Amino acid sequence: MKHYLFILAGLLFLLTSCGTSYKTLKPKQEANFKLSDYTTFGFYDIEASGDTLSRNFEKNVGIIKDAVSKNLQARGLDEARDPSLKINIALTVKEQLQTRQTDFRTDGLPRYMGQRRYSWKSEEVVVGKYREGTILIDLVDAANNKMVWQGGGSGVIPEKSANFQADINQMIAEIVAKIP
Numbered sequence: 001m002k003h004y005l006f007i008l009a010g011l012l013f014l015l016t017s018c019g020t021s022y023k024t025l026k027p028k029q030e031a032n033f034k035l036s037d038y039t040t041f042g043f044y045d046i047e048a049s050g051d052t053l054s055r056n057f058e059k060n061v062g063i064i065k066d067a068v069s070k071n072l073q074a075r076g077l078d079e080a081r082d083p084s085l086k087i088n089i090a091l092t093v094k095e096q097l098q099t100r101q102t103d104f105r106t107d108g109l110p111r112y113m114g115q116r117r118y119s120w121k122s123e124e125v126v127v128g129k130y131r132e133g134t135i136l137i138d139l140v141d142a143a144n145n146k147m148v149w150q151g152g153g154s155g156v157i158p159e160k161s162a163n164f165q166a167d168i169n170q171m172i173a174e175i176v177a178k179i180p
Contacts, residue, residue, distance in 0.1 A: 022155025042083035067172035
């Protein structure tokens, strides 16, 4: 019976560890902010920094805007030209290096330098590259141009993702669900 319990615990751990590769950030908000006080929304221009020259950048920005629109419309807001709530989306993408420390036990023995001197130095070796992205969504009260809520998410951007749109939709839904 104990074996089944360990197997079940192991499967549960594997299923939960294979989840999404992003985390949502803790939201910030004004004390008296409620989304239900607003009826319409609109977007500012996208602010982006970092690796924005990708061929799919414009398409991906469109996917993010669509996800935000659908989630806010599900919460009862309508998109308008003269909105009461403005949405600012800030994107940052950085290329990161994954490194490891060399070890003489796995990376070879010390080298003989002559005169009975052996030399070996531990150094960092690049083993991979990946892109890490952050998205911030700011809700701004259009009447007084004051930010009333900010939320976001960050994580590793996969090189090739067949379900990129589904991942974005899920992350945006989790972010918008935190709006009071």
